[in-house]
Amino acid sequence: MKFVILGAGALGSVIAAYLARSGEDVTLIARGARAKHLTQNGVTITGLEDFTVPVPIVEDPKTLSGADVLILAVKTYDTAAAIAAVRHVEVGATFSVQNGIKKNQQLADAFGADAVLGAISFISAAIEANGAANLTVQNHTLIGEPSGGTSRRAEDIVSRLVKAKLVASVSDNILGEEWTKYSAWSGAATLALVPHQAAWKFFTDPGTARIMARVMREAASLADHLDVQLQPGGPINMVKVFEGTEDEAVALVQETGKGLGRNAPQFRPSMMQDVQSGKRIEVEETFGHAVALAKEFGLSVPTLETCYMMLSAVNRLPHTPE
Numbered sequence: 212m213k214f215v216i217l218g219a220g221a222l223g224s225v226i227a228a229y230l231a232r233s234g235e236d237v238t239l240i241a242r243g244a245r246a247k248h249l250t251q252n253g254v255t256i257t258g259l260e261d262f263t264v265p266v267p268i269v270e271d272p273k274t275l276s277g278a279d280v281l282i283l284a285v286k287t288y289d290t291a292a293a294i295a296a297v298r299h300v301e302v303g304a305t306f307s308v309q310n311g312i313k314k315n316q317q318l319a320d321a322f323g324a325d326a327v328l329g330a331i332s333f334i335s336a337a338i339e340a341n342g343a344a345n346l347t348v349q350n351h352t353l354i355g356e357p358s359g360g361t362s363r364r365a366e367d368i369v370s371r372l373v374k375a376k377l378v379a380s381v382s383d384n385i386l387g388e389e390w391t392k393y394s395a396w397s398g399a400a401t402l403a404l405v406p407h408q409a410a411w412k413f414f415t416d417p418g419t420a421r422i423m424a425r426v427m428r429e430a431a432s433l434a435d436h437l438d439v440q441l442q443p444g445g446p447i448n449m450v451k452v453f454e455g456t457e458d459e460a461v462a463l464v465q466e467t468g469k470g471l472g473r474n475a476p477q478f479r480p481s482m483m484q485d486v487q488s489g490k491r492i493e494v495e496e497t498f499g500h501a502v503a504l505a506k507e508f509g510l511s512v513p514t515l516e517t518c519y520m521m522l523s524a525v526n527r528l529p530h531t532p533e
Contacts, residue, residue: 212236212371215278215300217293219245219268221336222308223284224344226377228254231266233375238267238275240297246270248342255343258336272296280368283307283318287496290314294321304364306330306354310400310481311497312393315357328365329385330354331392333445334377337484348475351378351444355385384442390434391442391449396480397430397501398423398464401518403482403492403525410478414468417461424460425514427452430501436508486525494522 212235216227219241227239231254241249246268255263269275273296281302285293287309298321306328307314318327333350354369356362365381372379382388401423402413413419431453434441443450447467452460471478482492498519505512 212279212367213277214238214280214282215275215297216240216282216284217272217297218284218286218289219249220284220286221338221344222332222334223282224249224254224338225256225334225336225346226282226284226308226372227266228256228262228264228344229375229377230371232262232264233371235371235375238269238278240269240272240275242270245342252342255341256346257339257343258346259349260346272300275300277301277303279303281305281322283309283314285309286491287311287313287493288491290317290496294318298322302326304328304368308332308334308352310393310396310493311500312389313496313500315389324357327357328354328368329357329382329389331385331388333392335478335481337479347478349378351380353380353382353385353388355382355388357386359383359386384440387434387440387442388444390431390437390439391445393497393501394427394430394434394441394449394453395445395447397498397515397518398427399480400482400493400497400522401426402480403486404518404521406483406486409472409476410480410483411468411471411476414471415465417465420461420464420468421457422514422518423464424452424457426518427464428457428460429505429510429512429515432510432512433501433504433508436510482522491526492522494519494526498522 214237216223217240231237250268253263253265302322332352335348336344336346339345354365361381369379369381441449485492502516502519
């Protein structure tokens, strides 16, 4: 099975390195200085494991003709350009491990709905100054058919991920899983507004925990409108967050924060990492898309919309590393 991974950031690098180490046929699409570094040095993983493995690097996607599996792992704001560069590639199956819930439609528009699998990943990593991908959390990656149920192709891909020592399984309700992750992620992503604070402190503070809870509940209301069933798994039980009272949701967020303080005090959501690094953050395709859906559905999402406007302002301000 030939894997092509589009995006050589932290998550794309981790997946590529693990698959390559297990003997899979992997090509990693990278560009500029990152491509040069990986070509010369291989892909290095640090943190939970320490190893370096050579991975074929492609800078010009025009040289590619086909892939059994195309994995989209670029930042959401680079999606349109990234997909356009590989639109000519004959793809057997494709899925995205990006944040947000817009990704599947973008892939379907390029490669056809039949080629698209749903997916989420709870891998947390960051690119270090030396180019290594520092892996701090290696939790589940879920893959499934958007229509529901399981399939041989999803099972085959997952079996190869598992063989590569990545934690993965097939989901028979991947749309529910994607919306569940997005609803929880949207609350945590508001931490990008206070990048100088430890994430767990933001979770546990009663004021900011209420903001997070409201954003999560408003995002979940979009899934409810679409009759997508949220799932109880993940770092926070979004079913309880959405179906309970606001105060109960706040308590769940605070309890999650206490767990982070005990077990992962250095945890930083990807958007917080990007702000601290002076990088652009993922706003339009995540928060902006949700706000647009809410307007289309006639739903009120005032907290999510407020955070969207504030996070958009972060992108308009000069980007300088802290």
